[in-house]
Amino acid sequence: MTAVAVVGGGAVGLATAGALARRGASVTVFERDELGSGATGRAAGICYDAFADDVDASVARAALARYRDLDLFEPRPYVWVARDACDARAVREQVDQMRANGVAVETLSPAALGERYPALVTDGVEVAGLARDAGLLDPERVVSTLADCAREAGATIExxxxxxxxxxxxxxxxxxxxxxxxxxxxxxxATAPLVATVGVSLAVKPYRAQAMETDPVAAELPSFYDATAEFYWRPNGDGLLVGNGAHEVDPTDWSRDADPEFVERSLQRVVRATTLDPECERSWAGLCTATPDGDPLVGRVGDGLWVATGWQGHGLMRAPAIGEYLAADVLDRPNPLSEHLPGRVDPERFDGSEEFTALGDPTRDW
Incomplete structure (x- = not known):
């Protein structure tokens, strides 16, 4: 029996552990804190298959199917809007490419968007995309369920x-x-410093992302991303979870509390984009990881050593599919994603010395 250690008890680590155990491996998960205490526990939980790239769409489709099977997926349409001609052209091109990948998406005019969601202010919107099969995840439930699945398959979690x-x-x-x-x-x-001790250098950079929750709002809204102002929200109970405020940071010296400027800016954005006037109930910050090309680093980096990092905030959304892919790779078993995914996510496509900017401008507005 193949003995495998999984270091990290977030969504990706737990999904990988479960997939390994189901394939007959002897699996031990090591988590330095509580399960889901890192980026997973601070994730927004937006889940969609609206990717123009066919490989990304395949990964998302596989992940969403698994979340549906586990009864963790709450359906909620996902809308993204553009407020200038360049972004609008990109949205229309994306929708055409998504349709070619079999994704259930459509473009909406500002009038059609406002008719569907009366609480949205559509003044200044050029065009919107709408993904019908998107949804929401509760990170806490995801962690609990993936951990239970891993244990039931025989994995040990420490x-x-x-x-x-x-x-x-x-x-x-x-x-x-x-x-x-x-x-x-x-x-x-923590992946990069952990593997650095055995001589592996990864092209990954940490950044701090911020989010806040509002008090209850009396409106039916979709999950939403503004491609021009670069912020998002998702319905969260009776309120909204609003996010962005991302910037590069020293991973040894950062605050888990959101900046007051981020909270104020986020509330102003919601007020401008809707007919609502919410207040902040709580806010926080967490660490995410970026790579030079925006694709994660997933795969073998040495004899018997694999990594999975650099999610750009999409780790929770992709976890079940990546877990199955990684387990198959470690145990040399077939997997539907193995035909096209390895070249895209190969952690050795960079030498680890690359200089790059992880983020755009979190203060950008329309």
Whole structure:
């Protein structure tokens, strides 16, 4: 039986652990804190298949199918709008490409958008895209369910257990050394420093993303992304979860509290984009990871060592599909994504020394 260690107890790590165990591997998950205490627990939980790229659409389709099977998927349309001619042209092109990939999307005029969602202010909107099969996830439920699935398949999960690498296949925990046939590191922004100790350099950069929750709003709204102002919201209970405010940060020195300027700017954006006037109930910040080309780093980086990081905020959304893909790769088994995904996400496509900017301007507005 192949013994595999998974370092990281977020959505990707737990999905991978479950997929490995279902394929007969002996799996141990190491999480230094509580399950989902990193980026997963602070994720927005928007879930959609609205990708113009055929590989991205395939990954999303597989992930959404698994979330539906687990009864974790709450249907909610996803709308993205453009407020200038350049962005509008991009939206129309994206919708055409998405349709070619079999995605259930359409373009809406400002009038049609306002008729469908009266609480949206459509003045200044050039065009909107609408993905009908999108939905929402509750990160806490996702973590709990994926952990239960992994345990039921035979995986062992150790929380409060900080892990380091003594070799590509040797894990150290509290002075104890354990050897495995393979190790998968899916530890968010901690992935790069963990594998650096065994000589692996990853082209990944951490950034701080912020979010806030509003008080209840009396309106039916979709999940929403403004492609011009670069912010999003999703319905969250009776209120809205609003996000952006992202910027590069030192991962050893950052605040988990959202900036007051971010909260004020987010509320102003909601007021301008809707007929609503909400207040902030709570806010927070978390760390995400970016790569030079926006695609994650998923795959083998050494003898017996695999990584999964660089999600650009899409890790929770893609976790079930990536978990199945990684498990098949580690155990050399077939997987539907193995035909096209490896070249896209190969962690060795960069040498780890690349200089790049992870983010745009979080203060950009229309």
């Amino acid at each position: 929380t409060g257990t900080a892990a380091s690498l003594a070799s590509p296949t040797t894990v150290e925990t509290g002075g104890e050394t354990r050897d495995f046939d393979a190790v998968v590191v899916a530890a968010g922004q």
